[in-house]
Amino acid sequence: GDSVTQMEGPVTLSEEAFLTINCTYTATGYPSLFWYVQYPGEGLQLLLKATKADDKGSNKGFEATYRKETTSFHLEKGSVQVSDSAVYFCALSDRSSNTGKLIFGQGTTLQVKP
Amino acid sequence: DTEVTQTPKHLVMGMTNKKSLKCEQHMGHRAMYWYKQKAKKPPELMFVYSYEKLSINESVPSRFSPECPNSSLLNLHLHALQPEDSALYLCASSQDRVAPDTQYFGPGTRLTVL
Numbered sequence: 001g002d003s004v005t006q007m008e009g010p011v012t013l014s015e016e017a018f019l020t021i022n023c024t025y026t027a028t029g030y031p032s033l034f035w036y037v038q039y040p041g042e043g044l045q046l047l048l049k050a051t052k053a054d055d056k057g058s059n060k061g062f063e064a065t066y067r068k069e070t071t072s073f074h075l076e077k078g079s080v081q082v083s084d085s086a087v088y089f090c091a092l093s094d095r096s097s098n099t100g101k102l103i104f105g106q107g108t109t110l111q112v113k114p
Numbered sequence: 115d116t117e118v119t120q121t122p123k124h125l126v127m128g129m130t131n132k133k134s135l136k137c138e139q140h141m142g143h144r145a146m147y148w149y150k151q152k153a154k155k156p157p158e159l160m161f162v163y164s165y166e167k168l169s170i171n172e173s174v175p176s177r178f179s180p181e182c183p184n185s186s187l188l189n190l191h192l193h194a195l196q197p198e199d200s201a202l203y204l205c206a207s208s209q210d211r212v213a214p215d216t217q218y219f220g221p222g223t224r225l226t227v228l
Contacts, residue, residue, distance in 0.1 A: 032215075032216075034216070036219070042221055042222070043120075043202075043204055043219045043220050043221040043222040044157065044204065044206075044219040045219070046216060046217075046218065046219075049216060087154075089156055091156075093215075093217075099162070099169075099170060100145055100147070100162055100164070100170075100208060100210075100215075100217075101159055101162070101170070102157075102159070102217060104156035104157060105156065106155070106156060107154070107155070107156055109154075
């Protein structure tokens with residue numbers, strides 16, 4: 001079945017450091033890919049998405065490119081802030097399954113220190 | 115506006131109580147979802163409603179009973195829960211289920227079962 005694998009955390013960075021959170025996927029169909037962020041005590045917020053190969057999603061300084069050849073959707077940010085501390089989930093939704101089901105990775109906790 | 119609201123924010127209930135969680139969206143979305151999230155884990159899908167009809171039940175115990183009174187509202191009725199049901203319950207909605215689309219999440223209800 002479809003699956004998403006994220007790098008294990010926690011990831012601890014100093015403010016203004018460069019961030020990469022790796023995400024790879026396995027899917028039999030043509031997935032859309034998402035990054036969601038969950039701040040402490042809150043629900044999930046959509047951070048960015050990409051619906052086809054070579055699409056780049058971006059928001060709030062975060063970027064991720066849909067790479068079909070490497071089945072990856074790595075999240076990057078050039079300069080992190082303390083306020084970026086949160087749990088980040090990579091997810092896919094398979095268009096061919098007709099279920100609307102999101103498949104999540106295990107989540108990566110990011111802690112940014114001042 | 116991409117807002118999904120959930121009430122209550124927190125709920126404490128005994129194992130013999132009956133309570134309900136409420137979710138509302140006014141984005142005109144026709145698919146709505148209930149997820150359960152345990153600490154430090156990704157959300158797990160429980161139910162999917164499409165055009166006010168239950169389309170997916172992920173083998174959820176009958177002590178959880180979903181209801182979709184209209185296209186904007188989704189309820190989750192709780193009865194005779196167990197302590198292991200304590201979790202964050204998230205509601206989400208999307209434009210449609212058949213064409214996988216972006217799911218927008220509410221802030222969640224944190225449920226504690228004593």
